[in-house]
Amino acid sequence: xxxxxxxxxxxxxxxxxxxxxxxxxxxxxxxxxxxxxxxxxxxxxxxxxxxxxxxxxxxxxxxxxxxxxxxxxxxxxxxxxxxxxxxxxxxxxxxxxxxxxxxxxxxxxxxxxxxxxxxxxxxxxxxxxxxxxxxxxxxxxxxxxxxxxxxxxxxxxxxxxxxxxxxxxxxxxxxxxxxxxxxxxxxxxxxxxxxxxxxxxxxxxxxxxxxxx
Numbered sequence: 001x002x003x004x005x006x007x008x009x010x011x012x013x014x015x016x017x018x019x020x021x022x023x024x025x026x027x028x029x030x031x032x033x034x035x036x037x038x039x040x041x042x043x044x045x046x047x048x049x050x051x052x053x054x055x056x057x058x059x060x061x062x063x064x065x066x067x068x069x070x071x072x073x074x075x076x077x078x079x080x081x082x083x084x085x086x087x088x089x090x091x092x093x094x095x096x097x098x099x100x101x102x103x104x105x106x107x108x109x110x111x112x113x114x115x116x117x118x119x120x121x122x123x124x125x126x127x128x129x130x131x132x133x134x135x136x137x138x139x140x141x142x143x144x145x146x147x148x149x150x151x152x153x154x155x156x157x158x159x160x161x162x163x164x165x166x167x168x169x170x171x172x173x174x175x176x177x178x179x180x181x182x183x184x185x186x187x188x189x190x191x192x193x194x195x196x197x198x199x200x201x202x203x204x205x206x207x208x209x210x211x212x213x
Contacts, residue, residue: 078098
């Protein structure tokens with residue numbers, strides 16, 4: 001198999017510029033909403049409108065790319081099973097805490113993207129990709145937990161549903177907005193719910209979990 005061509009300095013600089021733009025654009029959109037203008041995006045990123053259009057063609061492509069990059073970063077930050085987590089319980093707790101800590105930084109732009117039914121095609125595509133990647137990450141967490149506890153076969157749907165629902169940004173938002181609690185409470189409740197279903201479905205009780213509450 002031929003080796004990939006080396007990245008040139010110019011290509012590396014271009015990618016660094018794009019990554020910088022996407023990170024700052026995502027931050028603006030998350031806290032402002034989907035209807036930000038190209039002028040606002042240019043001001044937030046420190047890049048001219050002309051450059052933004054040259055790199056992304058349209059405002060919608062820029063915003064969509066920002067969300068796609070954010071989802072990829074979200075998945076990469078979730079902890080992998082193994083060292084320093086020597087048991088399924090410590091890994092699951094770290095996963096719940098990491099997910100809800102990240103979820104707590106998500107602003108109204110995310111929930112607008114997740115709920116609007118009139119999204120332009122590029123944003124609709126970004127939202128479909130986000131849901132697919134999030135569900136894929138939750139499926140991977142479920143399978144890892146199931147296998148790490150010595151359970152055979154495929155994990156039951158009830159466990160996957162519980163993991164997906166309790167690590168969702170919507171769960172974090174409900175705790176923080178409607179219940180006036182913090183993300184740490186969301187993480188603790190998520191851990192308890194997942195551990196309960198795991199015990200019910202497999203009989204495995206995580207070391208620091210008391211099923212009696």
